[in-house]
Amino acid sequence: MKMQREHLAVIAPVRPMFDECRHGDGDALATALARCVADDLRSALDQRGEAKLALSGGTTPLRFLQALSREALEWSRVQVLPVDERWLPPLHRRSNERLLREHLLQNAAATANLLSLFRPVATPECALQAVLTQVALRGLPLDVAVLGMGVDGHFASLFPDLPRRDIGLQAGGRAPVLAVRSSAAPEPRMSLTLSAIFTAPSLYLHIEGDTKRRVLEAAIEDPRSRLPIRAFMAQAPVPPRVFWCPDVAAARGNDSAAGERSASDALRSTGAA
Numbered sequence: 001m002k003m004q005r006e007h008l009a010v011i012a013p014v015r016p017m018f019d020e021c022r023h024g025d026g027d028a029l030a031t032a033l034a035r036c037v038a039d040d041l042r043s044a045l046d047q048r049g050e051a052k053l054a055l056s057g058g059t060t061p062l063r064f065l066q067a068l069s070r071e072a073l074e075w076s077r078v079q080v081l082p083v084d085e086r087w088l089p090p091l092h093r094r095s096n097e098r099l100l101r102e103h104l105l106q107n108a109a110a111t112a113n114l115l116s117l118f119r120p121v122a123t124p125e126c127a128l129q130a131v132l133t134q135v136a137l138r139g140l141p142l143d144v145a146v147l148g149m150g151v152d153g154h155f156a157s158l159f160p161d162l163p164r165r166d167i168g169l170q171a172g173g174r175a176p177v178l179a180v181r182s183s184a185a186p187e188p189r190m191s192l193t194l195s196a197i198f199t200a201p202s203l204y205l206h207i208e209g210d211t212k213r214r215v216l217e218a219a220i221e222d223p224r225s226r227l228p229i230r231a232f233m234a235q236a237p238v239p240p241r242v243f244w245c246p247d248v249a250a251a252r253g254n255d256s257a258a259g260e261r262s263a264s265d266a267l268r269s270t271g272a273a
């Protein structure tokens with residue numbers, strides 16, 4: 001399918017708030033996104049001999065990860081890290097690390113290096129210092145970050161009940177990693193912060209379906225929106241590329257967190273419902 005590209009200036013900003021790549025279905029979307037990310041990685045490898053890639057978990061990325069795993073590039077020089085992790089052992093079906101190991105670190109990408117955000121200790125708070133040091137040393141600055149978004153407007157593990165001034169949502173914050181407790185997530189989390197994500201010169205948002213699109217548009221249109229995705233879209237140093245297709249496929253990957261707020265809650269909180 002031919003890719004359509006359009007620049008959407010929703011609230012008359014100085015520059016378009018995002019660059020949209022729309023595809024007809026999730027397979028075409030996943031293939032196109034994998035090609036773009038692989039091209040970014042090849043450029044970084046050409047320029048610096050290494051590349052750093054932060055990837056989301058959840059249900060949406062499965063086909064994208066599989067397509068990316070088949071892209072020919074020097075994967076042994078690529079550092080991959082999750083943008084967030086659920087505080088669950090890496091063999092758990094909801095572990096984002098497991099998703100990356102099972103669907104990306106295969107095929108051509110089997111030799112990629114994975115930086116885990118998990119440690120076998122009781123809480124993310126206990127592991128924070130160790131993870132923070134590793135991420136700062138080996139994970140940053142990023143070359144590419146691919147975010148997903150929940151229907152409640154969260155990305156990574158930055159949920160709507162995070163205080164708006166929380167360090168995780170401050171573009172100029174210094175901490176790259178955050179331990180997260182949210183009523184919207186069934187387990188504690190470890191998450192990259194917005195300032196860590198914004199070290200990437202290539203930013204992608206990968207979403208499927210009309211519901212998520214409505215949530216995203218509502219967050220962009222309302223400057224007072226408290227949805228985390230608003231902080232990402234409005235503060236991004238370069239316009240994120242939004243990869244979107246209209247149909248939502250059946251749940252795959254490691255299923256979405258039970259208890260996340262619904263899209264209608266999210267839209268209500270932006271006044272868009």
Ligand SMILES: O=C1O[C@H](COP(=O)(O)O)[C@@H](O)[C@H](O)[C@H]1O
Pocket residue numbers: 055056057058059060061083084085086096147148149150151154155156157255256257
């Ligand atoms: O909990 C999470 O959810 C988001 C969105 O997931 P999806 O299933 O709606 O695609 C994801 O981006 C994040 O990495 C994950 O931990």
